[in-house]
Amino acid sequence: MRERQGAESDAVLGVVPRLVFEPESVKEAVAVLGTCARDRLSVSFVGGGTELGLGAPPTELDVVLRTGSLSRVVEYAPADQIVVAEAGLSLSGLQRHLAPHRQWLALDPPYPDRATLGGLVATNAFGPRRARYGSLRDLVVGASLVRADGTAAKGGGKVVKNVAGFDLPRLMVGALGTLGLLTTVTFRLHPLPEAARTVLFPGVDAAQASSLCASLRAAQLEPSSSVALSSSDRFDLGVRFEGFALGVEKQVERLVGLGRHMGLGAEPLGVAEAEGFWSRHDSVRELGPLRLKVSTPPSRFPDFAGTALPALLGELSPAASAFYPSLGLGFVAGRPAGIASAAAAIEMARGEALGMKGSLVVAEASQELRAAVDVWGPPPPAFELMQGLKNRLDPDRRLNRGRFMGGI
Amino acid sequence: MGARPSLEEIARRMAAVVGPGHCFTSPAELLTYECDGLTHGRTRPDLVVLPGSTEEVAQVVRLARAAGRPIVPRGSGTGLSGGARPVPGSVVVGLSRMRRILEVNLADAWIRVEPGVINLDVTRAVAGAGFYYAPDPSSQSICSIGGNVAENSGGAHCLKYGFTVNHVLAARLVTESGAVVEVGGPSPDAPGLDLLAVLVGSEGLLGIVTEVTLRLLRKPEATRTFFATFPSTDEAGEAVSQIIAAGILPAAIEMMDGLAIVAAKAATGLDWPDVGAALLMDADGPLAEVEHTSERAVEIARRAGALEVRLPRDEEERQLMWKGRKSAFAAVGRISPNYLVEDGVIPRSQIAEVLREIEALARDHRLRVANVFHAGDGNLHPLVLYDARQAGEEKRAEHLGGEILHMCVRRGGSITGEHGVGAEKAAYMRDMFREEDLETMRFVRSAFDPDQIFNPGKVFPVTPLCGEKPERGGLHPAERAGLAERF
Numbered sequence: 094m095r096e097r098q099g100a101e102s103d104a105v106l107g108v109v110p111r112l113v114f115e116p117e118s119v120k121e122a123v124a125v126l127g128t129c130a131r132d133r134l135s136v137s138f139v140g141g142g143t144e145l146g147l148g149a150p151p152t153e154l155d156v157v158l159r160t161g162s163l164s165r166v167v168e169y170a171p172a173d174q175i176v177v178a179e180a181g182l183s184l185s186g187l188q189r190h191l192a193p194h195r196q197w198l199a200l201d202p203p204y205p206d207r208a209t210l211g212g213l214v215a216t217n218a219f220g221p222r223r224a225r226y227g228s229l230r231d232l233v234v235g236a237s238l239v240r241a242d243g244t245a246a247k248g249g250g251k252v253v254k255n256v257a258g259f260d261l262p263r264l265m266v267g268a269l270g271t272l273g274l275l276t277t278v279t280f281r282l283h284p285l286p287e288a289a290r291t292v293l294f295p296g297v298d299a300a301q302a303s304s305l306c307a308s309l310r311a312a313q314l315e316p317s318s319s320v321a322l323s324s325s326d327r328f329d330l331g332v333r334f335e336g337f338a339l340g341v342e343k344q345v346e347r348l349v350g351l352g353r354h355m356g357l358g359a360e361p362l363g364v365a366e367a368e369g370f371w372s373r374h375d376s377v378r379e380l381g382p383l384r385l386k387v388s389t390p391p392s393r394f395p396d397f398a399g400t401a402l403p404a405l406l407g408e409l410s411p412a413a414s415a416f417y418p419s420l421g422l423g424f425v426a427g428r429p430a431g432i433a434s435a436a437a438a439i440e441m442a443r444g445e446a447l448g449m450k451g452s453l454v455v456a457e458a459s460q461e462l463r464a465a466v467d468v469w470g471p472p473p474p475a476f477e478l479m480q481g482l483k484n485r486l487d488p489d490r491r492l493n494r495g496r497f498m499g500g501i
Numbered sequence: 502m503g504a505r506p507s508l509e510e511i512a513r514r515m516a517a518v519v520g521p522g523h524c525f526t527s528p529a530e531l532l533t534y535e536c537d538g539l540t541h542g543r544t545r546p547d548l549v550v551l552p553g554s555t556e557e558v559a560q561v562v563r564l565a566r567a568a569g570r571p572i573v574p575r576g577s578g579t580g581l582s583g584g585a586r587p588v589p590g591s592v593v594v595g596l597s598r599m600r601r602i603l604e605v606n607l608a609d610a611w612i613r614v615e616p617g618v619i620n621l622d623v624t625r626a627v628a629g630a631g632f633y634y635a636p637d638p639s640s641q642s643i644c645s646i647g648g649n650v651a652e653n654s655g656g657a658h659c660l661k662y663g664f665t666v667n668h669v670l671a672a673r674l675v676t677e678s679g680a681v682v683e684v685g686g687p688s689p690d691a692p693g694l695d696l697l698a699v700l701v702g703s704e705g706l707l708g709i710v711t712e713v714t715l716r717l718l719r720k721p722e723a724t725r726t727f728f729a730t731f732p733s734t735d736e737a738g739e740a741v742s743q744i745i746a747a748g749i750l751p752a753a754i755e756m757m758d759g760l761a762i763v764a765a766k767a768a769t770g771l772d773w774p775d776v777g778a779a780l781l782m783d784a785d786g787p788l789a790e791v792e793h794t795s796e797r798a799v800e801i802a803r804r805a806g807a808l809e810v811r812l813p814r815d816e817e818e819r820q821l822m823w824k825g826r827k828s829a830f831a832a833v834g835r836i837s838p839n840y841l842v843e844d845g846v847i848p849r850s851q852i853a854e855v856l857r858e859i860e861a862l863a864r865d866h867r868l869r870v871a872n873v874f875h876a877g878d879g880n881l882h883p884l885v886l887y888d889a890r891q892a893g894e895e896k897r898a899e900h901l902g903g904e905i906l907h908m909c910v911r912r913g914g915s916i917t918g919e920h921g922v923g924a925e926k927a928a929y930m931r932d933m934f935r936e937e938d939l940e941t942m943r944f945v946r947s948a949f950d951p952d953q954i955f956n957p958g959k960v961f962p963v964t965p966l967c968g969e970k971p972e973r974g975g976l977h978p979a980e981r982a983g984l985a986e987r988f
Contacts, residue, residue, distance in 0.1 A: 172742055172850035173879075195748065217690060228689070230698060231667050238941075246941040250933065252846045254664070254878040255915035256653045256702050257922055257933055258960065259942040263666065263698030267690070284748030307608070311631070313722035315787055337748075340790025388688040392608035421609075421688055451688040469692050474683045478676070479694040481948035486941070498693045 094121045095162070103157050105137045106150035106496075107460060110157040117162040119179070119237070119245070119276045125158055126274060127243030135491045138270040140181060140212030143204040146384070146457035147216055148269060149468055152495030158274065160211050166190050167277055168251070174282040175234070175251055180211025180275040191282060199226035199283040203378055211275040217267030221318035221374065224419050225335070226283060229266050235279030236262035238272075241487035245276070253281045264482075271497045272486045286317070286335035290345050291367040293360045294330040294352060297321075299398030301357060302330045306418040307392075308351055314344050316419075320374055324413045326403060331362075331370050377415045381428030382459050385439065389451035391421035396449065401442035408438045421451070429462060436465035443470055469498040508547055511568045515550045515592075518560045523551040523598065534593045537578045537585040538640075539925055541895075546573065546587035551595045555673060555681055555711040558594065562709065562954075563679035565592045571957045574705040576616060576648030579640045581842055582923025584652060584704050588958045594709060596647045602626050603712065609687060610717045611670055616647025616710050620654075623715060632717040635662040638919065639827045650710050653702030655919035657753040657826070658783070660877035662718070664919070666701040673712035674700065677950040687714065699945055704921050705956040707949040721785040724752070725795035726819045729807040733777035734758050734872070736806035738853035740780060741876045743801045745849065749794045751877055752783040755826050758856065760871035761833070761884070765825045768832030773825065776808060780876065781826050829873040830884065837869070837886035839895070843902050844920040845909030849879040855912065859883055859905055866901040868894070880918035881909070907932060922960045930962045 094117055099110035112134075116122040129136045134155035139145065141161075160181035168177040171194040178187055184205040188197050201220030202208055208218065214236070219228050226232070235249030238261070248261025265275055294305065302321045309316060309332070317335040321328035332348060334341045345361055352359035362370060378384055385405065389397050394416060402425065406412040409427025416423030429435035443453040447470070455468040472479075476499055483490070483501045490500075506514070508526070516524040525531060526548055535543040547570070552558045565572050575585040575595045587593055599615035602622070606612070607630055612623060620641040623634040637656035638644055644654070650672065655664045662668075671685035685697045700707055731737040737756055744751065757765065759777045766773050773779065780802065784795040799810055813819035833840050847855050856872060863870040863885075871884040883905050887898035906916045910932045917926055930939060939961060946953070946961075 170848060170850065172746065173848040174745065175848070227663070227667065230695065231663060240941060244937050244940075246937045247934070248938060248942070250846075250915050251913045252848060252879055252915055252918075254655060254659065254846050254875070254880045254918040256655075256664075256919060257915050257917050257926075258930060258938070259699050259945050260653075260666065260702055261699075261938075261941060261945070264695060264945070266695055266698065268694055272694075284750070287748065310610075310719045313719060313787060315721075315790075336790055337793050339793050340787055343789035344787055386690070388690050390606075390609045390687045392606075422690065446688075449688070450686050452690070452692055454692050473686075473691060473693050475674075475696055476693065478682060478684075478696055478949065482694055482696075482945065485944040485948040501694070 099157060105139065105145060105154060105157065106148070108151050108154045110137070110154045112155065113157045113159060115159040115162050119163065122158065122163065122274060122276055123239050123243060123245050126239045126241070129156055129491065130241060130243040133489060133491065135494045137493050137496070138211070138215070138274050140209030141183060141204065141207035143208045144212060144216040144218065148496035149463070150496070151493060154494070160209060163276060171196060175253070175279065176282055177235070177251065177277055177279045178210055179277050181209050184208050184210065184213060192285070195285045196282045197285050198232065198280050200229065200232060203375055210278050214266055214275055214278055215268060215270045221320050221333070221417060224319055224417060225315070225317035230263045232280050233262045233266060233278060234281050236265055236275055237277040238265065239274040239276055241273065241489065241492050249279060251279055269497045270493045271483060271501050273492070288338035288341045289333060289335045290341050291331050291333045291362045291370060292345055292348050293362055293370060294357050295360065296327045297330050297357060298327060299395040301355070302328050303392070303395045303418050305330065305352065305355060305357065308355065309348065310419070312347060312351055314347060319417060319419050321416045321418055322374055322377065322413070324406065324411070331374070374415055377413045377424060378426050380411050380413050380426045381409065382457065383409065383429050383435065383462065384424060384426040384457035386454045386456045387423045387425065387442070387446055387451070389421050389446055389449045391419055393449045393451070394418045394421065397445060401445040404438045405442050408435045432461050432465055435462060439466050447471070472499045506568050511564065511570065512548055514564050515548065515561060518564065519550050519552045519557050523553070525549040534575065534587060534595070537575070537580040537583060539581050539583045539586070539923070542583050542586055542924060544587045544589060546591045546593045549593040549595060551598045553598045555675065558675045558709050558711050559679045559681055561594055562675055562677070566677065566679065566954055572955050574651070574709045574956060576645035576651070577619070577643050579644040580648060580652060580923060581844070581920040582917065583925040584921050584923035584956070584959055586924045596645065599711065607632060607717070610719070611687060611714050612717055613712060613714045614646055615712060616645060616650070618646045620644050620646060620649060627717055631720050633720055634715055635668055635718050636665050639830060646713055646715070647710055650701050650713055651703065651705045652919070652921040655880070657755055657875060660754065660875065661750050661752045666698065668716045669697055669701050669713060670716055671714035672697060672700060672710045675709045675711055677708065677952065677954050685714070704923060704960050706946055706960060708955060723788040723791045724783055724785040725791050726781070726783050726813055726822060727795065727799055728811045728822050729780045729802045730774055730776040730809045731778045731780070731807055734856045735853045737778035737780050738856070738876070740802045740805035740807065741852060742850055743805055744798045745877070747797060747801060749784070749798055751798065752785040753875070754780060754782045754877040756780055756872070756874055756876035757826065757829060758872040760836070760869060761829050761873040764832040764836050764871060765829040767835040768828050769825050771821065771825045774809065781822055826873070830882070833871050833884045833886065837888070839887050839889045841885040841887070841898050841902050843881065843883045843885065843905050844917045845881045845883070845906050845914060846918040847879045847881060847909050847912050847914040849877065851912055852876060852879065855881070855908070858908060862901060862904050866897050868898055868901055870901070875918070878918070879914065903929070924959055927958070927960055927962050930960070
């Protein structure tokens with residue numbers, strides 16, 4: 094196991110740890126957390142570092158545990174479409190292992206080369222294909238973890254269908270490492286699609302994007318992704334179909350017809366153009382130091398795009414957004430012109446989202462902006478139960494202390 | 502705290518909350534509530550109450566809590582693991598009166614219902630608009646949504662569409678203190694811990710759910726079904742493996758062995774041939790895609806050794822094929838006086854070997870086993886046939902069932918795919934989980950219910966008292982003698 098003094102490059106939201114451990118086996122990871130428990134050290138877990146901007150700065154940080162050397166594929170059963178892998182393995186590393194069997198973990202979040210499986214689960218990361226395959230909680234079937242007290246435990250299993258015991262693996266999804274360290278994760282896998290095709294509807298407004306997505310569903314088409322990209326009040330809506338070639342072609346034809354019926358010009362994209370569109374999607378998050386994650390009921394996307402979104406985009410330069418109308422999710426990113434006015438716009442947009450029973454999370458921001466706005470927003474009605482869970486699993490609150498909602 | 506109130510006093514207070522017609526104490530009225538769908542383990546509760554609203558549930562919980570009485574939540578009582586089986590001294594809280602559909606939102610594809618609403622009635626409420634609710638346990642015409650949430654129910658089509666946990670957006674929960682808490686909501690990724698992830702499938706141990714918001718799906722454009730017969734389960738198992746390996750994700754793929762086919766025929770009058778095994782497969786989705794995948798699947802089945810492939814001529818014939826499959830459980834009653842249903846899961850690729858092993862185990866136990874199961878996800882439902890009138894047969898059947906579960910775990914599977922652990926399989930949890938795993942789950946439980954007032958004696962294995970071994974799903978000898986309680 095590697096062990097050293099913490100440096101600037103180990104900082105979690107600006108907080109530099111005293112010590113850094115990089116265990117090379119699950120056993121070593123258990124030992125590190127055992128030591129932390131004994132010496133009452135506060136600890137944060139770091140995978141690929143792609144979502145380190147999420148949350149509030151830790152209020153205390155003695156140890157950073159890096160998972161990068163826990164990177165083995167433990168078990169892969171292609172015929173069962175199941176893989177067990179250590180939490181520090183990168184998503185690309187996993188996909189490379191699966192590709193010879195024409196399978197993949199159906200997840201397409203940003204930075205797959207760096208993002209680790211454990212980090213993805215802890216942050217509930219996703220990409221546009223969530224529209225077809227669901228989120229991580231639909232893909233995780235088992236997990237091993239190390240509790241704050243240094244005890245190794247597991248939940249779930251190695252089969253997709255399993256209701257034995259409480260679902261600890263799903264509880265870990267999006268828990269931001271506040272309940273324990275993920276050491277191995279078991280996923281269900283999907284076959285790699287044979288063909289893919291993207292259709293672009295350039296320059297539509299939010300209502301048109303929304304109603305096109307509704308019409309798609311009404312017409313019983315099943316796209317794998319729909320995303321509306323924008324830096325103004327017009328959106329470039331991309332719809333992607335994946336699957337067997339014949340099914341993809343038929344669905345593209347029907348979508349083009351549907352668009353024509355609605356008076357929208359559809360452009361089925363060639364391979365290179367489609368790549369261009371999707372890399373434009375990927376680059377939205379790199380536009381600047383601020384990134385917001387917005388959630389609304391799917392049908393309310395046009396409402397959010399009516400007032401809140403222009404107000405946010407107006408505060409940013411450059412500015413861009415990517416919304417997934419069928420999911421009710423989206424990101425806004427860019428560089429704020431001024432801290433106070435950006436904070437005000439964020440609060441206003443959050444108010445809009447909350448009014449629709451949605452949410453707005455500041456997923457990435459400068460320290461100044463963090464000081465001016467609550468990154469998580471108000472705690473939900475069930476917050477007391479969440480605190481109860483935290484208190485039972487990490488009574489000294491040493492895991493990622495202060496980073497998650499309401500100080501969990 | 503003062504003296505605990507008498508049963509009469511508790512009943513009087515409960516009746517004041519729910520109305521005298523919805524509170525039972527007489528032995529004749531309590532009889533129905535002694536067990537759920539698993540009828541061979543029975544315990545009489547002291548009291549049954551049927552609240553009609555969230556507020557009544559909350560008051561009932563507060564009263565039971567104050568009286569030191571354990572609470573056993575109950576839906577339709579169709580569960581197959583004894584999850585709704587009362588414990589001595591308990592109050593059963595039945596949710597069957599709470600069966601209103603509260604709100605439908607098709608724009609966002611969800612429906613908000615009370616827990617007593619029957620699974621199939623959810624789909625019926627939205628079918629006219631072209632939507633449906635995906636989880637379809639075989640008991641869907643009688644089982645309740647609240648029970649589905651407790652058990653994380655699956656069904657034949659969960660291979661493609663997932664289980665209850667993948668379809669619950671929000672729930673209203675009455676906690677151990679009688680507080681009412683909203684969990685989740687209509688928008689995705691609410692910040693904070695994902696409480697629904699543990700609430701769904703918690704088997705009534707974390708609280709009582711009094712409202713549920715369920716995700717609805719748009720009906721697929723097309724469904725193609727085929728029924729294929731095989732000389733034995735070896736070829737049928739091979740066909741399943743090859744269909745999946747070809748990159749096809751069927752909506753459902755079900756297998757029956759020879760004995761199950763005989764039983765299903767006896768119950769439905771279907772003209773299925775007497776063969777060693779049969780597969781029933783649904784492919785659904787956009788028409789062009791489905792035609793392609795179902796044709797390929799049929800081809801694969803033939804190559805794997807199918808004797809005959811039948812395609813239904815119309816929806817009516819298709820429904821009939823599914824009726825044969827769905828009635829296979831109960832149908833076994835026609836060829837055997839008694840039977841036990843197991844619910845083990847194995848890695849799908851091992852189906853053929855596992856079925857041979859089950860056959861060998863059955864031979865050793867001098868019993869017959871019929872197999873009808875969800876082949877696509879390796880969820881076996883071995884039906885152990887026995888005659889309770891023959892001395893020792895019931896014990897042998899239980900032993901055989903246990904051996905089958907041990908084997909499922911040994912092969913990397915699970916002791917339950919959809920029926921839940923309940924009272925019946927609590928003793929088998931240690932097969933799958935170490936003490937540290939169970940302790941972690943107990944932490945979760947105690948965060949919701951520190952005093953374990955909800956559904957005690959379920960899911961978690963009881964620590965053996967005085968070194969004695971508890972009987973499977975039954976009472977510990979000390980409990981039976983009234984010396985110990987489980988909460």
